Amino acid sequence: MTAAMTATTTTAVPFAVPSFTGAAREAALRVLDSGWITTGAECGAFEAELAAYLGQPYVVAVASCTQAIELSLRALRPAPGAPVLTPSLTFCGAVAAIVHAGCRPVLVDVDEDTLVPSPATVAAAVRRAGKPAAMVVCPLGGYPADHAALADAAGLPVGRIVVDAAHGPGGAVGRADDPSRAPYATCLSFYATKNLPIGEGGAIATHDGDLAAWLRSARLHGMTRDAWRRYLPGGSWRYDVAELGFKANLTDLQAAIGRAQLAALPGWQRRRAELAARYDAALAPLVRLPRRDPGHAWHLYQVRVRERDAVIAGLSEVGIGTSVHFIPVHRLTGFAALFGPDERAALPVTDRVGAQLLSLPLYPDLTPDAVDVVTGRLAELLA
CATH class of the missing domain: 3.90.1150.10 (Aspartate Aminotransferase, domain 1)
Known part of the structure; x- marks a missing residue:
């Protein structure tokens, strides 16, 4: 032997062994003692700090990366059954999100060396299935896939690209881009085994202010004012729902843990x-x-x-x-x-x-x- x-x-x-800092434990206790544990001030602070880390103008925290992908695709307003390119070598939830958004996944083969789609494999999928409405790019394992080159191969503007960056942040994936070459949305995961572990949770980083505003409403049933803002001193109980949304918010308890984890x-x-x-x-x-x-x-x-x-x-x-x-x-x-x-x-x-x-x-x-x-x-x- x-x-x-x-x-x-x-x-x-x-x-896999998730890492949690002492500061994360203290942050969780702080929120539990605060009297407010759902979406509120901690969530807003986490979004701002994560945006600064990524160099992105907007970050919206949601309940999971899977929901981040679905919401981002829905925000593009695709026609029912619209084709969306995706690798098959990806997590099942990422493809399910395409289906739940009312679209039709079109599978793309991967490159032998990078394990992610290449411009050649994307072009082959387009020849087979026709012009797509959007594409979900998956940087498998954290490999920095060139979403702009893949968009060019698909005949799409980068504003029709959703990056499934569940295997980031930490590297180049999700970092600030030239706005002219930035994807519509970069979706992150805070699952227990991920680089920034919270336990559960996700976020969307974007350069698009209209998308960020829509997401903040859509993640909470489409309401125009969340509970935190309604219950603040001087806040109003009134709200409207202009468009039906989802239950996809991140809690302050999770966000406080995320803020401490982000520092590490x-x-x-x-x-x-x-x-x-x-x-x-x-x-x-x-x-x-x-x-x-x-x-x-x-x-x-x-x-x-x-x-x-x-x-x-x-x-x-x-x-x-x-x-x-x-x-x-x-x-x-x-x-x-x-x-x-x-x-x-x-x-x-x-x-x-x-x-x-x-x-x-x-x-x-x-x-x-x-x-x-x-x-x-x-x-x-x-x-």
């Missing part, structure tokens, strides 16, 4: 990059790695392996957790009926890499020694 084997038999390496994010991102570099040094000779470009958010550390199930089992038996991101949506029973045989057959790279991708542990509290344990065991299995 090797040193790596000995280490892993006594020390488990979980796949730069340090966490440096740690993620350091750990990814350590993985790369050990694994580059052994497995095929996706391309590395500046601005990667390093939400996931993905490798490609053959006989994936056997590798997963070999890592699991010594306490190393793994995951798969993702099962292509056209392989999921509830989605398969949405796509015809020709569309499912038009995704050869997605099918190939989807059968090989494996996500290894990557989070700020992971130690270099734990990375060595993972790479040592993986080397044994691949040998």
Whole structure:
């Protein structure tokens, strides 16, 4: 038995461990003691601080990234059944959001090296399915996909692009753009395993003031005045609903945690990059790695392996957790009926890499020694 084997038999390496600062715990208690825990002043402060971090003029916090995508697409006012481009190699919720927005998802194959759609694969999807109404761009794992180049390939203005940045923030994804090349909306996730973990929650960053104003109403049933503003001293109980909205708001309890977590994010991102570099040094000779470009958010550390199930089992038996991101949506029973045989057959790279991708542990509290344990065991299995 090797040193790596000995280490892993006594020390488990979980796949994901969310980091929470002491300040986040204090912030949660502060809100609980304040008498106001739903959407209010903390939410507004979190939105402003996140906007400053991203360099974006507007951020609107919502209940999840999935709802952020749906709301952003609805705000574009697509015709019923309008085609919306999306990769199949993405989280199922991102494609469900397209359907719930009343649109028809059109699947795009991915590039072999980046694992995200390329201008060539986008153009191929447009030739197959016709001009889309919009596109959802997914920077898988935090890879900084060029949404403007993909928009050009789709024949769309960047104002018809929604970026599913659930695997950011932290890198280039979601950062300020030249307004002339900025996407309509960049959607973020604060799920427990994400780079900025709150537990649940999401947000939309945008340059579009009209979109931000619509979102603030739409996230709370379409009401013209939320409870916080109605109950402030001098506030009025009156409100209107000009357009039916949704229950998709973030609470002050979540926002206060998010504010404290945001202060720690730069340090966490440096740690993620350091750990990814350590993985790369050990694994580059052994497995095929996706391309590395500046601005990667390093939400996931993905490798490609053959006989994936056997590798997963070999890592699991010594306490190393793994995951798969993702099962292509056209392989999921509830989605398969949405796509015809020709569309499912038009995704050869997605099918190939989807059968090989494996996500290894990557989070700020992971130690270099734990990375060595993972790479040592993986080397044994691949040998």
